[in-house]
Amino acid sequence: MNALLSLIVVLVLGALAYVGGSVEGLRTLFGVIIPYAAILTFLVGVAYRVVRWALSPVPFRITTTCGQQKSLPWMKAGYLESPYTTLGVTLRMALEVLLFRSLFRNTKAELRSGPQLVYGENKYLWLAALAFHWSFLIIFLRHLRFFMQPVPAFVNLLSDADGFFQIGAPVLYLTDVFILAALGYLLWRRFRDPQVRYISLFTDYFALFLLIGLAGSGVLMRYFFRPDIVAVKELALGLVTFTPAVPVQVGGLFFVHLFLLSLLIAYFPFSKLMHFAGVFLSPTRNLANNNRAKRHVNPWDYPVKVHTYAEWEEEFHDKIKAAGLPMEKE
Amino acid sequence: MAEHTPKPEELSKVDYHPPKKGWMDPHVEFRKGTFCYSALAKNIEYLGMPNPREWQPFDADWKLPPNWKQIILDGMKERLEKYRSFRLFMDICVRCGACADKCHFYVGSGDPKNMPVLRAELIRSIYRRYFTPAGKMFGPLAGGRELTEEVIKEWFYYFYQCTECRRCSVFCPYGIDQAEITIIGRELLNLIGCNINWVMEPAANCFRTGNHLGIQPHGFKDSIDFAVDELEEITGIRVEAPIMKKGAEVLFIMPSADYFASPHYYTLLGYLMLFHEIGLDYTMSAFAGEGGNFGLFTSHEMMKRLNAKIYEEAKRLKVKWILGGECGHMWRVAHQYMNTLNGPPDFLEVPVSPITGTRFENAKSTKMTHIMEFTADLIHNGKLKLDKSRNDHWKVTHHDPCNVARGMGLLEEPRYVINGVCNHFYDMPENTIREQTFCCGSGAGLGTDENMEMRMRGGLPRGNAVKYVKEKHGVNLLTTICAIDKATLPAVVDYWVGGVEVGGIHELVGNALVMKGEKERTADLRGTPFAAKEVKAHA
């Protein structure tokens, strides 16, 4: 139900853009105004969300340790899984952000009769997530060829590497295949796995369909219904250099692509997609496991009512005395 | 075992198919065996917490304060501003589901709201509805839910069906820690007086007497004296067991169960033997007679109130540093919270083992060393005379307590000590130990008998792993360094496995320790005859 609804919403929005791209009066809206509004929403929204997180302090050092602590000098410590230093934390975070270390650990548990609980490898989610995110990043960077003039060498290098197999013309980008395959898997997984289907919200499907629509329209444009690429770049450069104009040669599918992108980036700050920034701030991951060596300060600490020794001794005075235990006051 | 608990064959038929109705429906049924009774008014009153009253979870009317909704929302707002973890974990979950089958309660119950992701969504949906623009505008479409009394009941049911073991957090790509969310959830429930007696009574007891069980100072002394007497019978040596001795070098803190419950008691014997043998200048305290901290299961504030006495007592007794015994959540607090809550303990010195001279650099600020670190260091430096064969009647496996494993990273020390004092050690399958260790199913204040069905469900993964090593290697002893484990794992192991005992590591140390001037020992601390001695007799 959630899935169907979000599919319909994305399809309607896509159709809206397709029509908007061909109606003269709406081209500026879809080609200039909405993209600018979306970028502004993204920048302000992301900054706002991050600042909100930053304003809430981390009162306690609650590292989730996934390996041996540093203790006795002869005992081998897990410097990545249970980091003791800032360097260790940095490496742990790098593994987490770049390679999805925690997801790599994923297993699946299955209860068989007996009862016998068995565990198996379960790396597909990790693989698909990694394939999606890296492809997305590379595709994003590749798109810089539309936004930068002259095209920087690293962008060309990346495009060359991505099209390494030189299949067809324009050459097939591997990331285009990977991203669609990965998104397809992630969607299929939400449908197939009853547990994941049960927890999936409208927004989960919405984000997926938005991304599939974005990648799909891009793939259609590159391989099947090519727009005038020079005109596309003129539009993109116009946006970046604040001299916006919509060339007459662009329309249709390109507007679908641009609009879905605008929606995605505008949707970012309001959604779970903020995990891209949040992952850096996760206190269970980005803190060293050196609690006992270095005091962590809680900025909002306040005094609490305690039961002091004096009160305690007074309350149990006779009993302490009868037991012959040492006392402050006889 | 409570009589209404189903048999293992029935309980292990878990249906993992989620129900037809969506999870946003908050309705829960309080079925006997799956929830804990409410806190008694006197305990709430004693601790000065809100809304003490007579009520039970299965009552229709929970007698909430009239402005309960405002209290909850204000409480949420305050905590969103105070805890980055809370705000972040409300925001960034992508519902990938990697945590789902990592929770022992989910594995054992199949209840989808026991998937950590969904347990968190119970509160996240309220957060979205009242604290995010998308949720305010689009409601359920943006994953938002109205806060109703039904939701409060649902929170109560599921936040007291989470043992804060943090296993989900290991697998979460963003390190989202359900324990953090449960802790905050329970804090919120406490604001309107919805809490369980199994947490509030120990907390109240601890606040008053210094230990969870409410043992008063003379009782404490009796208990220790009894242990000293028994040790004399076993070893022929009368050990010294100082209580509240001023000027001792070390203050020893242990969970109160060690001196009052079984099989913890054998661990206490082990400590006393060890300290005597190495001539440690130490003291125990009846005031700070509890390492465990049920405040952790109540609120951050209560944790601080209960924890305060440890440093206070260390200062009063003018000790140099603190040694902590075998305990799980006591160490979560001592390792991750204590120094922040009640530090800095500038009046103490960096712990140095008086026997080996080892300086415990990793505890240089908190000044509290784990007894596993301490004993491992002794064994490593050859300071103990150990006869491993005295543990030959045990085939040992080790259960890593959640808090010590995932809150501390103390994984190797216990294994080092076990291998130092016994010959037959077999680890359980790797998905169930170390940082991936499974909870006993009764932590975080849920180890009460009325909750037995849920405890057994939660204990299924652990029980299963024990069964595996029992069948493969003939394991007959499950060691652990957590007092709650020692109290609750016997039931779990009896229920799911059978024929395996539970004990502490220092019990094994006590068995193996050859003391100067001891009489010939033929049985271990439990009175079980040594296997090796038997063989010799036959030969």
Place this chain on the structure above:
Amino acid sequence: MRDKGLIFAGLVFFLVLITFPVWYDLAAGTTSKGPDPKLPTAEKDCVAPVEYMRTSHMDLLLSWRDQVVRQDRLTYKAFDGKTYDMRLTGTCLKCHTNKEEFCDRCHAYAGVAPYCWECHIDPALAQRSRG
């Protein structure tokens, strides 16, 4: 612990990075003006209409390539009935004599690096190599 400094630094870094194209184009003095390929003056008709050639010349070239190499077909009957040899250097470059001023200008602008010229020889290059 707040770590505000670190977080704000990270946020500013991110914002600068994400808006990098703006700074880059500003520094390079870029305008949105497109490339200026030099069109042949001698010949007016191409093998296909200009709209098609702008977006899909690579399809045509690839089709030519496969026909010539794999199917032993050599001549192409264009939309207007004229026939052409299906040859990149022999046919295309006969009119578009200057690869640098025709092909490369758009390709560089769009960040496209076709690998045709790794084997096929741009006459200008051959000329230069001869000295």
Place this chain on the structure above:
Amino acid sequence: MSIDRRKFLGVAAGASALVLAGKASVDALAIGSQPKQGGTLANTRWAMVIDPSKCLKDKGCTACIAACDKVHNIPDFKNPKHAVKWIWKEPFKDAFPGQEDEYTTEQYKDKPFILMCNHCNNPPCVRVCPTQATFRREDGIVMMDWHRCIGCRYCMAACPYGSRSFNWLDPRPHIAHLDTDFPTRTKGVVEKCTFCEERLARGEGPACVEACEAKAMVFGNLDDPDSEVRQLLKARFSIRRNPELGTQPEIYYLV
């Protein structure tokens, strides 16, 4: 209205349906092209007959090799390990291993033989190529599509005649005179003799054959009973390289 026109109008109008994918457009364009002039491929089987006795190679003539190198932009890497060769010479015992004996006519014994790709009827190189970059045309030419070559060198391992060369380096700097009518290859690509298929298409004969002043090489169509190659093979006894392998070479050596 031709299909081309419709197609172009369609593109120009920007109206296109999902089903009209890239493949369709290529097919549409293909219809507009014609098979090459002259005989169809089907009733052609190209072959070469070489008369070693006429060859002036022992007198230092390298006209055929030079002609081939020139028209095909064949690089000279100097280093023999990197050598790229389409046509080359080899002593009898190396060209026809196992066929020499101590009584082999003096005439052949030390005489270098001109060798090139045999354009086998049953080519092992074609069978092993994973991308079909090497394929056998209907007229018998074992052809290479360098666009497809991925440099795996399976074909080199499969060829029993050593007819294939690999570009270990970028060949361009090692080509004395670039011929703009023929492409170069790139580093990582295999190449070999193609019977000058590009010249055949223009109605010319192979460059080596034209360059041979002694007329030691004759090229023609075996399917044509009147062709010179057929006449020669009828009149004289010929041998082929490694006949026992069953590859059926199309280069015949008169003895």
